[in-house]
Amino acid sequence: GENVEQHPSTLSVQEGDSAVIKCTYSDSASNYFPWYKQELGKGPQLIIDIRSNVGEKKDQRIAVTLNKTAKHFSLHITETQPEDSAVYFCAASRSNQGGKLIFGQGTELSVKP
Amino acid sequence: DAGITQSPRHKVTETGTPVTLRCHQTENHRYMYWYRQDPGHGLRLIHYSYGVKDTDKGEVSDGYSVSRSKTEDFLLTLESATSSQTSVYFCAISAKINNEQFFGPGTRLTVL
Numbered sequence: 001g002e003n004v005e006q007h008p009s010t011l012s013v014q015e016g017d018s019a020v021i022k023c024t025y026s027d028s029a030s031n032y033f034p035w036y037k038q039e040l041g042k043g044p045q046l047i048i049d050i051r052s053n054v055g056e057k058k059d060q061r062i063a064v065t066l067n068k069t070a071k072h073f074s075l076h077i078t079e080t081q082p083e084d085s086a087v088y089f090c091a092a093s094r095s096n097q098g099g100k101l102i103f104g105q106g107t108e109l110s111v112k113p
Numbered sequence: 114d115a116g117i118t119q120s121p122r123h124k125v126t127e128t129g130t131p132v133t134l135r136c137h138q139t140e141n142h143r144y145m146y147w148y149r150q151d152p153g154h155g156l157r158l159i160h161y162s163y164g165v166k167d168t169d170k171g172e173v174s175d176g177y178s179v180s181r182s183k184t185e186d187f188l189l190t191l192e193s194a195t196s197s198q199t200s201v202y203f204c205a206i207s208a209k210i211n212n213e214q215f216f217g218p219g220t221r222l223t224v225l
Contacts, residue, residue: 001172006155032211043203043216044156051211089155098163099144099210100171103155 002027006104023090024072030092119217132191136204144207145187149200
């Protein structure tokens with residue numbers, strides 16, 4: 001079955017710097033790759049997603065890139081702010097399996113003011 | 114916020130007792146999911162539903178059963194709770210496959 005590996009597990013940056021989180025997946029048939037942000041005591045919330053027919057997607061300070069050949073995708077956060085501090089999860093799924101998401105292990109991002 | 118609630122929010126129970134967690138949505142979304150979250154494992158899918166009375170297994174379904182008799186409710190049952198089922202359980206809903214999943218606030222379950 002699908003396996004998603006996420007790195008790093010923790011990331012500390014200074015406010016204003018960029019942060020990059022990387023994920024690799026094993027199932028070449030996966031075609032949907034969302035990123036979730038989870039704040040303490042809350043459920044995860046979608047921040048951006050990308051589909052396999054697109055190589056890059058941006059939304060203000062957040063961008064995601066997808067390399068289907070290498071089976072990896074990355075989250076880029078620019079001009080980080082203290083409120084970006086949270087746990088971030090990548091995930092992968094394929095449309096013929098009911099939308100079942102396979103999550104990475106998570107990255108705890110800390111943005112120091 | 115998506116209209117999704119989970120009950121109870123916290124529960125402490127003893128090994129061997131049955132436990133039922135409830136997920137309720139007001140969005141009329143077709144798809145509903147149960148995940149568990151444990152340190153070092155991220156979120157893992159337990160079961161999911163693609164319609165009333167239509168359910169399927171996820172990655173970690175052993176020891177769990179689900180039921181969906183109405184669009185708005187998805188129940189997760191631990192027939193005989195074990196300490197390894199101590200976890201935070203999240204319900205999620207989605208209108209379509211491979212679309213945003215909206216997560217509930219979670220239920221923290223402790224099995225002593």
